[in-house]
Amino acid sequence: MPDATGLELIAQRVREGVSPEAVTGTAFYRGEATLEVAPSAVHDVLAYLRDADEEPWPLLMSLHGCDYLPEEPRLGVHYQLLSMERTDRLNVKTRIGVEDPILRSVVDLYPTADFQEREVYDMFGVLFDGHPDHRRILMPEDYEGFPQRRDFPMGGEPVLFTFNEDEYPRWYD
Amino acid sequence: MTDPTRVPYRERERSVTMERLGEEPVSGTAAVTEGDVQDELFTINIGPHHPATHGVLRLLTTLEGEIVRDVKPIIGYVHTGIEKSCEDQQYWKAITFVERMDYLAYYYNAMAFCMAVERLLEEEVPPRAQYLRVLHLELNRIASHLFWIATAALDIGAVTMLWWGCRDRDLVLDLFEMSSGQRIHTRYFQVGGVMEDIPPGFEAKTREFVKVMPRRLDQYLSLLDRNEIWLNRTKGTGVVPVERLLELGVTGPLLRAAGHPWDLRKGTPYSAYDQFDFKVPVGTVGDNYDRFRVRIEEMRESLRIIEQALEGLPEGPHITPNRKVALPPRHELATSMEALIHHFKLVTEGFRVPPGETYAAVESPRGELGCFVLADGSAKPARVHMRDPSFVNLQSLPDMAKGGLIADFIACVAMLDPILGGVDR
Numbered sequence: 223m224p225d226a227t228g229l230e231l232i233a234q235r236v237r238e239g240v241s242p243e244a245v246t247g248t249a250f251y252r253g254e255a256t257l258e259v260a261p262s263a264v265h266d267v268l269a270y271l272r273d274a275d276e277e278p279w280p281l282l283m284s285l286h287g288c289d290y291l292p293e294e295p296r297l298g299v300h301y302q303l304l305s306m307e308r309t310d311r312l313n314v315k316t317r318i319g320v321e322d323p324i325l326r327s328v329v330d331l332y333p334t335a336d337f338q339e340r341e342v343y344d345m346f347g348v349l350f351d352g353h354p355d356h357r358r359i360l361m362p363e364d365y366e367g368f369p370q371r372r373d374f375p376m377g378g379e380p381v382l383f384t385f386n387e388d389e390y391p392r393w394y395d
Numbered sequence: 396m397t398d399p400t401r402v403p404y405r406e407r408e409r410s411v412t413m414e415r416l417g418e419e420p421v422s423g424t425a426a427v428t429e430g431d432v433q434d435e436l437f438t439i440n441i442g443p444h445h446p447a448t449h450g451v452l453r454l455l456t457t458l459e460g461e462i463v464r465d466v467k468p469i470i471g472y473v474h475t476g477i478e479k480s481c482e483d484q485q486y487w488k489a490i491t492f493v494e495r496m497d498y499l500a501y502y503y504n505a506m507a508f509c510m511a512v513e514r515l516l517e518e519e520v521p522p523r524a525q526y527l528r529v530l531h532l533e534l535n536r537i538a539s540h541l542f543w544i545a546t547a548a549l550d551i552g553a554v555t556m557l558w559w560g561c562r563d564r565d566l567v568l569d570l571f572e573m574s575s576g577q578r579i580h581t582r583y584f585q586v587g588g589v590m591e592d593i594p595p596g597f598e599a600k601t602r603e604f605v606k607v608m609p610r611r612l613d614q615y616l617s618l619l620d621r622n623e624i625w626l627n628r629t630k631g632t633g634v635v636p637v638e639r640l641l642e643l644g645v646t647g648p649l650l651r652a653a654g655h656p657w658d659l660r661k662g663t664p665y666s667a668y669d670q671f672d673f674k675v676p677v678g679t680v681g682d683n684y685d686r687f688r689v690r691i692e693e694m695r696e697s698l699r700i701i702e703q704a705l706e707g708l709p710e711g712p713h714i715t716p717n718r719k720v721a722l723p724p725r726h727e728l729a730t731s732m733e734a735l736i737h738h739f740k741l742v743t744e745g746f747r748v749p750p751g752e753t754y755a756a757v758e759s760p761r762g763e764l765g766c767f768v769l770a771d772g773s774a775k776p777a778r779v780h781m782r783d784p785s786f787v788n789l790q791s792l793p794d795m796a797k798g799g800l801i802a803d804f805i806a807c808v809a810m811l812d813p814i815l816g817g818v819d820r
Binding site for chain 1 (some may be wrong): 476
């Protein structure tokens with residue numbers, strides 16, 4: 223992990239290399255470095271970190287979403303970057319609201335993001351602009367709602383059996 | 396005519412007839428005029444229920460003759476919402492849930508989750524617990540690889556290997572049963588350590604296993620390594636260059652078979668792995684044969700680690716003495732008021748984790764298994780996400796299979812070793 227000072231240096235380089243507004247903050251918690259990035263700048267920052275930075279981060283290990291329900295903006299998308307040469311990790315994080323959750327897809331930078339962006343869309347409803355195959359991945363294609371959001375009720379769906387299918391009219395629509 | 400969607404499901408099922416088949420030739424069959432057959436692309440559906448897909452995986456495959464031109468993996472058939480369910484469980488109960496994701500490598504799921512929670516709690520794990528964890532992780536790696544070789548060989552037609560692999564996996568499961576009472580989904584790892592110390596006789600039985608296993612591995616090799624069908628199906632098939640694998644985020648034996656020696660146990664040692672002497676096997680070509688040999692050698696290295704863990708097992712507690720996190724020993728409940736209070740608090744409410752988020756990664760038998768935990772200060776996690784290696788590695792399947800024969804494609808799926816419980820979670 224880059225230490226707290228190293229993280230500030232990375233943040234400074236990103237501000238100079240991409241734009242001063244790209245980095246909205248840094249967090250160093252339990253030995254893990256997190257770079258908080260404006261949603262509009264995610265693609266540029268990751269492109270900079272992958273290729274142009276003096277300490278490059280060539281690999282994306284994980285891309286996942288989460289919902290910080292009482293806080294605003296609610297949704298968060300995390301990009302776990304890895305450098306095998308320095309055996310180092312950096313977490314790039316962005317926060318977006320539920321009203322207009324659009325990010326630029328990073329599949330062109332990291333092809334591994336393909337399935338993972340689809341999963342974040344499936345579970346949280348975050349749209350990824352420029353994704354080559356933007357569909358649900360785990361839930362059925364005709365599913366409504368985004369089940370991993372925290373305001374989505376748990377166990378709110380009836381379980382269909384042959385004996386009770388009459389109780390749910392037109393369930394097959 | 397009635398609206399077909401108005402007919403109840405069971406009725407519709409009965410109404411399917413075979414009458415229309417045979418009226419006109421189906422494209423791609425022999426009935427099409429000769430000459431067309433070779434040029435025509437033919438899309439077939441493999442799965443979701445198919446013995447060669449290792450679970451409920453659907454593969455939309457486009458063929459040109461016998462050559463695979465395109466593969467689209469379609470997943471989600473065993474999505475059970477484990478990540479969502481974890482949000483409604485206390486931290487110590489969520490271990491039971493995460494274990495059910497990758498159902499062949501349950502110790503690894505629990506390990507990644509416990510590591511993440513321990514990091515958020517800043518909880519120290521005693522050295523004996525670290526060694527017991529390493530011991531069980533490596534036993535689990537062997538069990539997982541044994542099941543992989545059993546089913547992979549079955550896909551290519553070597554049925555004997557299925558029985559041999561499952562027979563020897565049973566030896567490991569017997570050990571798990573001794574230490575935790577369960578054969579699979581043991582829930583042996585706790586936040587702060589392990590559930591119980593190993594019982595008397597466990598060490599002797601493990602040593603017996605470590606002694607017998609290298610010869611078994613030799614037997615597998617003598618069965619498979621000179622088998623012409625096995626060699627034809629695996630040598631030179633499914634090659635993907637290292638750069639492409641890294642782009643796709645592939646880790647674990649698949650990456651090491653291509654010659655890249657990345658292993659989290661060496662790269663960023665967690666638990667007690669920095670105290671063990673073991674090698675990281677790598678391949679040279681990156682074909683299916685290398686994947687097979689790398690996993691066999693990994694089992695030998697795991698045996699070495701198990702031996703060292705037994706030799707160097709430190710004395711001391713098997714779980715953290717912090718009563719706010721770990722249950723007090725049962726005998727204390729009869730004599731100590733505090734122990735009773737702690738027990739009651741832990742069982743009813745669970746422990747609270749300070750707000751924060753973390754990502755902990757371990758090297759599972761299939762690659763980097765990462766666990767992201769978001770804590771909001773309550774006794775239940777606000778988000779648990781598993782970066783499952785099977786899910787990410789599955790994206791490399793089209794690269795492996797394109798341009799190869801459909802028979803090699805089955806070998807590619809087998810050597811990829813996807814666990815669909817982990818893919819869909």
